Amino acid sequence: MRSENIIVQKYGGSSVANIERIKRVARRVVLYKTKGHDLVVVVSALGDTTDELLELAYGISKMPPERELDMLMSTGEQVSAALLAMAIHKLGYEAISFTGAQAGIITDGVHTKARIIDMGTDRIHKELESGKIVIIAGFQGINVDQEITTLGRGGSDITAVALAKVLNAGMCEIYTDVEGVYTSDPRVVKDARKLDQISYEEMHELASAGAQVMQARSIEAASKYNVPLHIRSSFSYKEGTYITKEAKSMENVLISGVTVNKNEAKITICDVPDKPGVAAKIFKAIAKENINVDMIIQNVSRTAKGKAKKALSTDLSFTVPGGDLLKTMKVTRAIAKEARAGGVIQNNNIAKVSVVGVGMRSHSGVAARMFDVLAKARVNIEMISTSEIKISCVVLRKHADKAVIALHKEFELGKKK
């Protein structure tokens, strides 16, 4: 078997939302099979299944044990894998579905946020060689103690990328309900344009800045192992967006996209005593809970109210995923108290607006243009962070769309270059 002949396809929840859509996916999979490819198909849970299961769990407990959440949530993908296998059989082709455990996906065992540490390929190769289409339940694996673990948000993408890597697949296709990667969210920006190609690095920044199409960690993994990605729609046969190493043609592009992430929350610890070790303590405790902190800023030291002039203190702000806010507040409050800080404030009404582009490397002045545009649009900037190819600003959520539209226009992203 030539491994370039292997295509890994991943279908997200909206692509397998109901029986009709599962049948459509089956037809597409079979089409590729008849073209001579060996197919390994990763599926997410049916449409709303994940939400329905979470509703059951949170109907029972506000803090369900994460081990049991994994037991619960992993069933969603198992259901769609079995149904897709049935739909392919119905078309007269052989297919076999596997759970993460059966496929040999071994994880580090961190419940609800596991990382893949090993992948078996014997079983998959055996089934491919016998002519079968292999369907794998995404988002899950087991640890060495046979405990079921899920891979966190976008976990099915990770499953697909990891499989494409170990099988040395010719292509890893990520099927979704949009036609590819856009310069911005078409629901917000009317002239947002589909990109034909984009580099791993830019896609990674776009994803971590809020582009929903694929999770940042999956792109990071694809980049690391040079897995060619093709993000496309399961509702059409049009080409989507290819994600590859930086291409020559991309170099002329200053900015590739403007994104917004409305799913972050800001936490501010007031009057943190300005001495070494306090911040470290806080972020160590948060990391221990497996919470990803995104932006961190610290105001210049000032005299704390009501304290002696010599006792300097500072305000420390950071952002975390909205879903982790409760857990983060709990940890932060405990440590703030211990460190004799002033108080902990949460802000759930923020959004992060980012511009991303490899062109920033060689062109200065992007940040200045961005701040200028936001000022003209009367959008106040609460926090700023930058990377080599990205600038992000936290603004009030109600200003987010206005900011995105203004930036998309400023950098002329609607025009084909």
Place this chain on the structure above:
Amino acid sequence: MRSENIIVQKYGGSSVANIERIKRVARRVVLYKTKGHDLVVVVSALGDTTDELLELAYGISKMPPERELDMLMSTGEQVSAALLAMAIHKLGYEAISFTGAQAGIITDGVHTKARIIDMGTDRIHKELESGKIVIIAGFQGINVDQEITTLGRGGSDITAVALAKVLNAGMCEIYTDVEGVYTSDPRVVKDARKLDQISYEEMHELASAGAQVMQARSIEAASKYNVPLHIRSSFSYKEGTYITKEAKSMENVLISGVTVNKNEAKITICDVPDKPGVAAKIFKAIAKENINVDMIIQNVSRTAKGKAKKALSTDLSFTVPGGDLLKTMKVTRAIAKEARAGGVIQNNNIAKVSVVGVGMRSHSGVAARMFDVLAKARVNIEMISTSEIKISCVVLRKHADKAVIALHKEFELGKKK
């Protein structure tokens, strides 16, 4: 750990039909835990989950591959196991859920109808010893190749009985939505009475004759390994019906119950050439499909219509579970043709009415009384079969309730003895 201290509890689908009921089950489990017992709890899928999953499968294919059906159906019990573990945690007790695979339930690998061939207990003992309540997804196991297999109808009962046996549990409690085993179906017979105890043998006959409360094969297994059973309601704390070896006090009882099974279908092969081997061929082919034939009758040989006088032929009738009718018809038609039989007729409008009682062993005349009662009620008998402690008659389905009521009255089952 004293093993008599272990209680295995099995909760059926109606007992865990929704969040409120799962919470109620959790409270009951915890109550037993606080009384000092070690709890191993087997759960079925939530209420209608099984039907919902089947609807998805049959929405995709009329003949879904059984391997994939097992992948699909096994998720139902995994969901309830995880949710019950969460509900117990919420009450402040430690619980851990296992799939059949994780619990070490090894089966023979026959999809949708597997039999347990081995059970691991190390993991369960370890968790019990650490003080945890162990929750196990019923109805499922894996074969030696890690293929998920389900145990067929009533499979969660089998899981519970097998666990009670290997753990040498003091009691195996089967929770259901009725208060125990009744002399007949209370929905049909108004003065049907709950039995305080019943022998394995009688319960086995009642179950195979149509009593819904527990599957015959689970009772057979309990009897074989002398696992004490207590069938009771999850909606009250009243004692239910104990199922044990034949007790002294039971000997005076002539008949314990009257049952009806409306879920069988009758198949008749007309004009089967009356020579050795034909019947064997038919039932061998049906057995190969894992279909359980219940009653078989063969009419006396007669001259086949339109054939030479010397060519004798016979009509052969048998019953199978209604759900297997389609599959059975297919097999039967093929063999009937091959054997040059006349034709195959199916009848889906039958019911099997049975009287069961260990007292029959020492008292003759029960059959005569039964036929007499049915004749007086103007119920025609289509087929008859008997065992040492049971007499079953196939009647038209529309006459079934009338027959049951008349028999329940004749044998005075409404009166406490």
